[in-house]
Amino acid sequence: FYSECLGGSCKPKTPEAQPLVGDTKDYDFPLEENKIEELPINKRETDSNLQGFSLTYHPSVLNRWRPAPVVLPVSGKVGEKGKAVHIPSSQEELMKEKFKLNQFNLLASDMISLNRSLQDVRLEGCKTKVYPRLLPATSIVIVFHNEAWTTLLRTVWSAINRSPKNLLKEIILVDDASERDYLGRKLENYVKTLPVPTYVLRTEKRSGLIRARLLGAKKVTGQVITFLDAHCECTEGWLEPLLARIVENRKTVVCPIIDVISDETFEYITASDMTWGGFNWKLNFRWYRVSQREMDRRKGDRTAPLRTPTMAGGLFSIDKDYFYEIGSYDEGMDIWGGENLEMSFRVWQCGGILEIIPCSHVGHVFRDKSPYTFPGGVSKIVLHNAARVAEVWMDEWKDFYYSMVPGARNVAVGDVSSRKALREKLKCKSFRWYLENIYPESQMPLDYYYLGDIRNLESRNCLDTMGRKSGENLGMTYCHNMGGNQVFAYTKRQQIMNDDNCLDANSKNGPVKLVRCHGMAGNQAWVYDEVDKTIKHVNTGSCLQMPDTSDVNLPLLRPCNYGESQQWIMESDFKW
Numbered sequence: 001f002y003s004e005c006l007g008g009s010c011k012p013k014t015p016e017a018q019p020l021v022g023d024t025k026d027y028d029f030p031l032e033e034n035k036i037e038e039l040p041i042n043k044r045e046t047d048s049n050l051q052g053f054s055l056t057y058h059p060s061v062l063n064r065w066r067p068a069p070v071v072l073p074v075s076g077k078v079g080e081k082g083k084a085v086h087i088p089s090s091q092e093e094l095m096k097e098k099f100k101l102n103q104f105n106l107l108a109s110d111m112i113s114l115n116r117s118l119q120d121v122r123l124e125g126c127k128t129k130v131y132p133r134l135l136p137a138t139s140i141v142i143v144f145h146n147e148a149w150t151t152l153l154r155t156v157w158s159a160i161n162r163s164p165k166n167l168l169k170e171i172i173l174v175d176d177a178s179e180r181d182y183l184g185r186k187l188e189n190y191v192k193t194l195p196v197p198t199y200v201l202r203t204e205k206r207s208g209l210i211r212a213r214l215l216g217a218k219k220v221t222g223q224v225i226t227f228l229d230a231h232c233e234c235t236e237g238w239l240e241p242l243l244a245r246i247v248e249n250r251k252t253v254v255c256p257i258i259d260v261i262s263d264e265t266f267e268y269i270t271a272s273d274m275t276w277g278g279f280n281w282k283l284n285f286r287w288y289r290v291s292q293r294e295m296d297r298r299k300g301d302r303t304a305p306l307r308t309p310t311m312a313g314g315l316f317s318i319d320k321d322y323f324y325e326i327g328s329y330d331e332g333m334d335i336w337g338g339e340n341l342e343m344s345f346r347v348w349q350c351g352g353i354l355e356i357i358p359c360s361h362v363g364h365v366f367r368d369k370s371p372y373t374f375p376g377g378v379s380k381i382v383l384h385n386a387a388r389v390a391e392v393w394m395d396e397w398k399d400f401y402y403s404m405v406p407g408a409r410n411v412a413v414g415d416v417s418s419r420k421a422l423r424e425k426l427k428c429k430s431f432r433w434y435l436e437n438i439y440p441e442s443q444m445p446l447d448y449y450y451l452g453d454i455r456n457l458e459s460r461n462c463l464d465t466m467g468r469k470s471g472e473n474l475g476m477t478y479c480h481n482m483g484g485n486q487v488f489a490y491t492k493r494q495q496i497m498n499d500d501n502c503l504d505a506n507s508k509n510g511p512v513k514l515v516r517c518h519g520m521a522g523n524q525a526w527v528y529d530e531v532d533k534t535i536k537h538v539n540t541g542s543c544l545q546m547p548d549t550s551d552v553n554l555p556l557l558r559p560c561n562y563g564e565s566q567q568w569i570m571e572s573d574f575k576w
């Protein structure tokens with residue numbers, strides 16, 4: 001249940017070599033199509049409501065700056081200009097051995113210069129943008145546990161090389177109890193030689209990335225905090241647009257576009273600028289295609305700041321005072337996961353703005369697996385963190401999480417009273433407000449009649465997605481009372497949905513498929529009759545029927561006969 005995003009964080013798999021029209025630089029990776037949940041316009045918060053706070057920074061915290069010089073290719077080195085590194089077959093064994101250390105091609109990384117050059121990946125419209133001559137300086141906080149030397153220092157060097165001198169105050173490295181020698185004294189001595197003040201802090205014991213970031217943030221002396229993962233590369237002009245946006249409104253939390261540094265070849269691959277952050281019922285962060293609504297709000301300008309429902313979590317800038325005003329992080333979260341959604345919900349619900357700034361690009365090494373240990377167990381930690389998000393921020397929509405991931409009910413969430421008090425103190429809005437105004441395209445339905453399993457009266461079996469994907473048939477099997485694949489929401493829009501898929505049929509005898517919800521009724525509209533207990537497909541007038549002997553796992557769509565084989569019970573009786 002957590003594996004899809006864990007460690008690899010929903011790695012955008014092999015980017016389709018499919019340039020967007022009018023731009024040959026950007027690639028589109030396979031995206032989840034968002035379904036459309038259009039709201040009447042008057043139910044939405046207007047721009048002016050969202051931005052009713054302007055703040056001018058005191059001039060004393062602003063600095064005059066000049067663009068950083070362009071980083072030139074290092075001659076004789078591989079990987080320059082962000083190109084892929086290919087390992088000769090004679091070294092394949094070594095490569096595989098080294099891969100295990102960090103779950104990326106360490107041999108390739110070690111061959112590339114710490115100062116490698118990259119392409120200028122920005123849209124043309126970004127290169128000519130003019131930013132205020134006075135901007136606040138940022139401190140960069142990078143937390144790491146057992147990070148590789150070359151990826152860590154390439155992150156540091158890429159920031160130094162590509163940040164305007166007066167805008168980078170310092171770099172704070174937080175070692176979260178790493179167990180590798182080179183990250184000890186050797187690292188401390190190395191950072192002393194850097195042209196930007198750089199410090200190494202150490203947690204006393206493994207504290208996880210959330211508490212490690214809090215430790216780093218405490219030492220920040222710049223006006224803005226910029227967090228980066230320890231395996232990133234900043235590109236030309238990455239910093240100015242982030243800081244410029246914060247100066248316009250200090251309650252804006254800004255993220256760059258996160259490009260892909262291949263874990264296999266370290267090739268720098270531009271990500272789509274048509275992507276924003278969402279989440280599913282399991283509370284995994286996911287990339288989705290930006291809604292038409294948001295494209296329209298930006299009047300089709302691909303260089304304009306993009307309001308995103310959630311952020312990936314690792315790369316963002318925030319005004320330092322605002323970071324604390326809005327409640328920094330939940331210290332009750334361990335190791336990895338959850339803090340990104342927590343901060344996203346909190347920022348939006350408590351009056352801030354969360355944006356992706358398309359003119360700022362930073363690469364990140366996406367991995368398939370997490371390379372380090374999760375003391376206490378991966379699932380326990382990840383479920384614990386996500387449950388805290390659900391308990392504090394999601395109101396009744398937390399039910400979607402718990403029914404999708406029933407195991408989370410047995411994990412202690414710990415004390416969330418101080419986080420709830422924070423929500424009170426800041427007078428934050430409800431999760432309903434968030435869904436209505438910020439994320440109407442979310443796959444969590446706004447209004448629904450029912451959430452639970454759907455049981456056939458005759459066979460006593462339950463509808464089951466069988467974990468299948470969009471386009472595949474709906475399944476059916478014995479009821480396990482364990483939620484997950486057997487949880488469906490019956491929404492006021494007449495959808496029967498599980499996470500982002502809806503029951504869908506396009507002919508009167510089926511089959512009934514799971515198809516990405518489109519929110520436009522059509523083949524996805526069903527009427528449940530509480531009296532005769534039928535589930536009728538609106539477009540065809542046929543009824544959902546239990547499977548026959550030819551395939552006992554395949555529910556059917558047949559002319560209605562009002563027999564028990566077509567009667568369904570929607571009543572929650574999960575035994576937790």
Ligand code: LR7
Pocket residue numbers: 006007008009010143144145146147176206207208209212228229230231258285312313314315335336337338339340364366370372
């Ligand atoms: O116990 C730990 N202590 C640490 O210091 C565990 C991790 N860390 C460090 C780690 O070394 C790394 O520098 O924390 C940083 C993030 O950990 P990763 O790289 O294993 O995380 P990720 O890239 O797989 O996960 C994404 O989601 C995380 C949820 O907790 C964090 O928010 C990460 O910062 C975030 N990364 C990004 O947003 C980059 C884009 C990936 C995506 C989507």
Ligand code: MN
Pocket residue numbers: 229230231314364365
């Ligand atoms: Mn990472």
